[in-house]
Structures are given as C-alpha cells and as structure tokens.
Amino acid sequence: MDREAARIRGRVRAAGPRGRGARLPDDVRRELIAFARSRRHDGIGVRRIAAATGVSPESIRRWTQRSASRSAPRELVPVEVRTEVPRSDLRGVALSVSSPTGYRIDGLTFEQAIVALGRLG
Numbered sequence: 001m002d003r004e005a006a007r008i009r010g011r012v013r014a015a016g017p018r019g020r021g022a023r024l025p026d027d028v029r030r031e032l033i034a035f036a037r038s039r040r041h042d043g044i045g046v047r048r049i050a051a052a053t054g055v056s057p058e059s060i061r062r063w064t065q066r067s068a069s070r071s072a073p074r075e076l077v078p079v080e081v082r083t084e085v086p087r088s089d090l091r092g093v094a095l096s097v098s099s100p101t102g103y104r105i106d107g108l109t110f111e112q113a114i115v116a117l118g119r120l121g
Helices: 003-014 026-040 046-055 055-072 110-120
Strands: 094-097 104-106
Touching: 003 026, 003 046, 026 055, 046 055, 055 104, 094 110, 104 110
Parallel strands: none
Antiparallel strands: 094 104
C-alpha cells in the first residue's frame, strides 16, 4: 500500500505471532487504528488495509467502528427519581408479565400480576 503500511506491518510482526486473541501493544494498536481510519476515510476497503498491515479484516472493522466510542470519556448523566405509583392508581390498568424463559401474560390486574410474579420466581 505504502511506506506507512509497511512500517506498521513491521511493528505488528515484531509484536509476535498473530492469531485469535493475540493482543497488540497499545501504542501499536493506536497507530494501526489511526492508519486504518484514515484509509477507510479515503475509501480503501478493510481487506486491503488488513493485507497491508498483517491484521485480520475483522479486527480492522471492529477497531475502526468501536474505538471511537471506547476512547470517549465516560460521564455522569442527570437522572430523575420518581416516587412509586400508589396501588390504588393501578386499578383497572392492564399489565403484562414476562417470564425469564419467554412466556408472556397480558391483560392482568395488579393483584394477578403479583401472583404471577410470585409463581415465576
């Protein structure tokens, strides 16, 4: 592809044998991700980038899609805490109960839903 790809390929080879689960050092991986993103932006396919760098196409695809969200700093978001709805407000409301195995019962009253949940647990 070019000299930069050859240099990255050399760094990948120097990191040891490639195989499923073989990790690259963080600095090599960051450099490879930046290179792959740049090439993807230029319209070059994942397979061609993978062949040029010595990394699997699947790794290139995952890293160019996920690493942006992974590197974004996590932050707290505001939440609103609400009080529970009084039981009296639930009279006449049709509820649904779903079991962990996928069964679903629709149209229950509050009391029926309590009994169903007790039997599921």
